[in-house]
Amino acid sequence: MYQIQYNSSADDILVYRMIPAESRSFLLTDLASGRTYDLCVLAVYEDSATGLTATRPVGCARFSTEPALRPCGAPHAPFLGGTMIIALGGVIVASVLVFIFVLLMRYKVHGGQPPGKAKIPAPVSSVCSQTNGALGPTPTPAPPAPEPAALRAHTVVQLDCEPWGPGHEPVGP
Secondary structure (H helix, E strand, O other): OEEEEEEEOOOOOEEEEEEOOOOOOOOOOOOOOOOEEEEEEEEEEEOOOOOOEEEEEEEEEEEEOOOOOOOOOOOOHHHHHHHHHHHHHHHHHHHHHHHHHHHHHHHHHOOOOOOOOOOOOOOOOOOOOOOOOOOOOOOOOOOOOOOOHHHOOOOOOOOOOOOOOHHHOOOOO
């Protein structure tokens, strides 16, 4: 029977494996990448003089494993988490700003009134127009009730007017 023992140069852990005497090869598993190993093969036999199991070195070798290739797939978890939080926050802030901008533009387009509501005309403070004095259509007043005949009197007013002509133009502002 043979015994294989090996250890890594990075730590002091010695690993033992027993293999049958008929074996000509042995597959080493669980080796770390990028490390140097020292491996020795020992022959295990029973010492006839003492009756105990003894070992005799058959040969030793030193070998290195290839360095691990850096995976190019998924980024590291802390990078991914922080980046996702910042990106999601940026999207939320941008969408809120766009929403506010759209509402502001709608408010300006509709002249400060919500859409669908009729505009109320602005109050008029100064009107420069010439009217007959009436503020609007007024209802025709009912004719006064006839007075008793005894109180009625007739008054004749004599108007002394000159005919209208070019000398009667208004003067002043």
